[in-house]
Amino acid sequence: MEKKQSAICDGSLPADPMTLDHGRAASLLLEYVATPAFRSAEEHEKVVQDNPFRRPVRPEDFGEMVDFSSPLTEHTAFSLGGLLTQRVLMNMNEADLVFVPPSPEVADDVRRDGEAFYSARTRMLGTLLQPFLERHVFGFLPSLHEFDPSSISNKEGLRRYIRDVETRLTSSDSTYARVINAVSDREQVARQFVIQVIGTEATRASAFLRLLAGIYGPPQHGVARWLHRYPDNNLVCEAVTGDRRSRLAMSLDLVPHPHAHWQFYLTGAMGVTNWLHGVCRDHSKLAEAIGAMLYAGMDFQATRRQHSAMLSDVFGAENTDTTLFDDAVDRSLEEEWETLVDPLIQRLGDRSIAAIARGFETCRAIHALAACDFEAQFTWADRSDQSIRFARGFMDKIKSEHIDVDLETFIEPREMCSTTHVHDTDRLLVIESGTMEFWNSFGHSMQFDPGDVMFVPRHRLHGSTVLSESCTYHQPIVTPDVMRTIPGWEELTPPERTSSCTRTTGNVSRP
Ligand SMILES: [Fe+2]
Structure with a gap:
């Protein structure tokens, strides 16, 4: 039988992955998802206890089930194509991070999955595909901007805009806490929230650590100082947040090992992490990445006490380890500005101002999208x-x-x-x-x-x-026409279709 030649080595790949067309991307994806660690789950794999490389992506659905010919929109972000692409992007983004199986006694299949996960072939396919896939799932994000970030041209405008968003964040309820407090089975939905926190969010600090290596002077010092988020370590690295995530998981009878609950990750939550990895990996987008850091820190700071209080209320304070939220150090906007923004503008000039605004605003939009996904999923699951x-x-x-x-x-x-x-x-x-x-x-x-x-x-x-x-x-x-004749259909219509839930931070004053 004639052996099919890999698209990697058939000589027809474009020199620039940015020009990869959807047909070639789809065929390369089929090669990528054929990696054994990404095969579909078996009956006993609802939770994977001992294998951080075992990340089922449903390879059988790539091909005819998913259409890569047109990019996703706000309305298709959570589609099958969106879900599967975010799973794949998470695997690609984490292929240069270190994962080790929890037990020194590593089974042969776990060792093989790890070798395949980190293999040059898998990583090379990932490198080729990432720009195309990121355009496919994130290209619509500017359509969620509340205003045009390029209209901000001076420091005062940027500062006023960031101050506005901070005010709205600190004066509004967390969507997650609101949804959990409204459902009939709060423990069940709160556990799903924690699964996103301990799983999909676990490598967001690693995304920011991508900004630490290199040589770029004062802004780099700012990034290093910004990463001091907990008092007991120099950096917000997974060694610090990882311990707290593990304790939170164990206190709620969840498995603390990386990606044990992989199958239950939501598209929106994975999207935030993947977008952060993308913007922090592309060092031509340093200013956007700094804007994203600023928003991500602000969002965490504005919600961490609500999330801690909500979990303590649902499960009992004595049963819940909320140190991930409780131990973080707050910073004022002035401190954030002096640490991150000012040094960068001094180094890159005023042309970086709009880029910082773009990173901040896109990060806000994708956080709102993830909250929308959570609300839709668990409003349905609870009913x-x-x-x-x-x-x-x-x-x-x-x-x-x-x-x-x-x-x-x-x-x-x-x-x-x-x-x-x-x-x-x-x-x-x-x-x-x-x-x-x-x-x-x-x-x-x-x-x-x-x-x-x-x-x-x-x-x-x-x-x-x-x-x-x-x-x-x-x-x-x-079909919608028959659906609307059945009593109760309005209550089952997910919030993602009934309101612009991706714009949850209200009105913004124009800079
Ligand atoms: Fe189904």
């Missing part, structure tokens, strides 16, 4: 009874009125596991025969038997495992 009632109403309607609907039928064998994913259309799940375990958050699953139905809105994360010898189920698309 299973409503989703089931709605699905029954829909099925009764199409049966009684003989509405022609494509059922999209699947037959799966025992232990067939569907790695967490999303659909790009509203769907029902209808069990015809057999038994399925279905989950839309970690630690809570539902068992569905013949006749059971469930509503799964588009872009909402879920996974399943077949518990019987086989399971036959249908996934009909819920």
